[in-house]
Amino acid sequence: MAGAMRCNARKLFASSREPKCPKGTPSPLLRSSAQAGGRAMTWWKTGSIYQIYPRSFQDSDGDGVGDLKGIEARLDHLVALGVDAIWISPIFVSPMHDFGYDVADYCDIDPRFGTLADFDALLAAAHARGLKLLLDFVPNHSSTDHPWFRESRSSRDNPKRDWYIWRDPAPDGGPPNNWISDFGGSAWEYDAATGQYYYHAFLKEQADLNWRNPDVRAAMMDVLRFWFDRGVDGFRIDVLWHMVKHADFPDNPANPAYRPEMGEMHAVLQSNSTDQPEVHDIAAEMRRIADGYPGGRVLIGEIYLPIEKLMHYYGIDTPEVHLPFNFQLIEAPWDARSLATMIADYEAALPSGGWPNWVLGNHDRPRIATRVGGPQARVAAMLLLTLRGTPTIYYGDELGLTDVAIPPDRVQDPRELREPGWGLGRDPVRTPMPWNASDHAGFSSVEPWLPLGPDWPTRNVAAQAQDAGSMLALYRDLLSLRRKHDALAEGDFRLLETTGPVLAYERWRGDERIVVALNLSGEDQPFALPAGEVVLRTLPGGVRTDTLRGNEGVVILVR
Known part of the structure; x- marks a missing residue:
């Protein structure tokens, strides 16, 4: 059955290249709950996730770009760190206009990263080490190089015309409405050959799929099955809330709070181009597919919406994604009172059975050490890894990496190239991982695709692994505590009453009680610590x- 499904899925995505139909059966390392113990079906609740930006993790073939064999070579770092799963940003075939978020074949690996055989080897190596592996699913749009779009663009009466969103020009010949691309400019691109515009929420090379078309929906659900059959443990779903648009395509309302430094996309409120009611039925179908596989497969939705709307993606009447990404720590003021209110409101908003999650950084936002400074980045790590819920760690944050200034002639990010000068570019947070003090930081044998940070000779994995007071040691210790103490991994949560820049809370499960106290300032603050054993601190010396x-x-492990 699995082999047949793979072959059928490959036919859906056939291109001019000779199709490589994978053979075989699902990975024997996938375990059912009966085989793997009591926590197998909830590993994503008790565990932690580590995001890898594959271009920047490890280069194995000397082209300056990271790849799958490079990731496999560095799995032992992740085991030593203590994470439970890795999430790899897109590795599918792509012309790389947006570095993999413009997919030209959903069922094959881009040659820059390797082959399907390399992926299978990585998956087996990860599973052998007890690591889960998640992929980045990009269902909202494909590359304009995808065979589907080439067919869709070929004529108005092509069977795949309706697989994408085509509209007639406005009466004045301009775009059908005022929708703005997230990368600036109109979200509509005119096709002179067929006399219509196609919609692209991002680059013009990223045409939005028409999820109201049942054939599109069926084909993309088969993509999920293709990779689940292959053995992957779940998906992060890119821009899930974008996937369905208002059926009548009305203008988006103007944003009264707009300022140019926010980026042109914020000139309007995306109330008609995102977060439509129909998307929830799609998410529910994805969930049914995931739940039909053993081993606790997980779906994580990228959703930048206010909390009250974010909660809907857990599912109201029918389960949807397991974890709608909670980005509040990325966006919140670094202030104890603001954070306490945010945490309380988030916990209160969770639906019955909804499991929380927390994120400090990702491939789109400034690094935490840049936002709050090095000393507070240690406090932030303790916050992330002791709050109730599943934490996601962005590669390099375990070293305290900061944003890297990119010279103008080295800029790669299309967002920066389209809207220069506003600091919207994402290259500074995607720079290569520094592994040691050798040439090119052990990342590559040649100059990397993006420059390394200036402190890489000392801020690297090898150096910090030998330093008990390093950021890496702190992350290892925090993740070890989560494994050791059920109160941290899956226990209850309660904020404690504090004042000023101190944030404190209690975690407990059964008879085990733990208190976490964080000073979000550089000044000493009065706080009466409860009696017990201080099991970890961010600073050396006595407490x-x-x-x-x-x-x-x-x-503090409370007595």
């Missing part, structure tokens, strides 16, 4: 029982 030192966080 006073009546004071938190500046930039200090402590984890």
